[in-house]
Amino acid sequence: MSRLNHPVIGQYIPADSFLHRLDPRAKLVFVFVFMMIVFLAKNAAGYSLLVGVALSGVLLSRIPLPMILRGIKPVLYLIILTALLHLGMTRGGDVWWELGPITVYEQGVVQATVISLRFLILVLMGTLLTLTTSPMELTDGLERLLCPLTRVGVPAQDLALMMSIALRFIPTLWEEMDKIMMAQRARGADFDSGHLLRRVKSYIPVLIPLFISAFRRAEELALAMEARGYRGGKGRTRIRELRWKKEDTILLVVLAVLSISLWWLRG
């Protein structure tokens, strides 16, 4: 009986690369805008540009290709499925193949390629972001980016604190779940066999004590935070700081140039 494999949170891989050193704010803005301008690409030139940017990202991350592929793998099936659907359903242009009831048109091939390429580029960029940025950095970046919204009532600081506490407690709760499962196994519980419904059901006696203990922890933690003078985000100073460097400005300039080029190539 194997112990649970602890999940790698946010799949961050520490390394010293250009992408790792970038400010999380710059990376977040880049990926966010990039995900929108992907849809501006309408032709081979546009897509070549996007692929070029994505591949540069891979090179600049200095993360081995297999690790990046592992991050993409879960969505790969989805991409293949979408591509197959487009291949079989889209009509237009010359008929390329006829396989029994299924007819594949030229347009179908084009659509399938375009859609899966777009999908792949989007997932790749997201993966690069989480591979090169630690969850805490992401939290800090989001907090600072959301900061201007504090005035319209978005509690950016409190949200960020919530996220970091969640990150802090994931390993603790995971360990606890492990312990509860072992205790249940010792009493004869079986988590690994039977059909899906039965397996899901066998987790109920694990989740209930886990939730109860999580609530108790939350209550105690709230008290401990209050005892340490926590009064919400107002008037707090921060130990974590983000440093905007020349490279971050360059990244945003690249983003601007990329957007304009895509807009221009669209025609």
Place this chain on the structure above:
Amino acid sequence: MEPIIRLDGAGFRYDHLQERPEAEWALRGVHLQVGSGEYIAVMGPNGSGKSTLAKLLNGLLLPSEGKVWVGGLDTGLEKNHPLIRQKVGMVFQNPDNQIVGTTVKDDVAFGMENLGVPRQEMLKRIDQVLQQVGLRGREASSPHHLSGGQKQRLAIAGVMAMRPEVIIFDEATSMLDPGGRREVLDAITELHRQGTTVIHITHSVKEAFQAERVVVMADGRIEWSGAPHELFHRREKLTRWSLEVPLPLELKERLRRRGLPIRHEITGTEELVESLWKLLSRD
């Protein structure tokens, strides 16, 4: 000298908001003064009101009757709370449920961030307190990789960084193994030596003997208060307060009951060992 903490007939009822007359008092008519720099141990059975008392001392709970003063500040006034929280730090029982930060450094900073301490000053103090609790070099560690004793020392560091005058330990050693206990007790002794006022809530008579004064609680009241060595004459009382009787005391009482000539006034392990040696060398 003005005591750092003063309770004037303080009492507390958990559902005082609903004003249910039949609600039980968790604490009733407590008068207590704690001098600056004093080291006090608080003992008593479960449910005797120790934690309730602790929470009254830093304004986590407000007294339903009477008054609580911290350094001349009334805890009943909301506007005093930030300062009171800075003056009175608290270390809780469960090491896991009081650590907020994702790294050791972040966690030590948490209290200071709440106080609005400038970043440069925070870095200085983090270095200093981690050195004091022996966690220097672990700044980037994830708290969940620390042992129980290390986690409690981290919690102590986080409180120390806020430069409090009083630190309350609410059964802070009870979930630790003997090694972890030792680490935390040593940290407490050191804090006291440096002038911090210490209030240590514990079930262990042995730990209580490190303090200068012991306060015993029962049913929400202070049952007894005095120097720790006086407890040595009160074996029957320890049993009545359902406190564990320390081994040397138990041994002394049993030997006396067997009729051995051991003086009743003996108050420590050392003296007991000495008189036993004398008895042995006489034969």
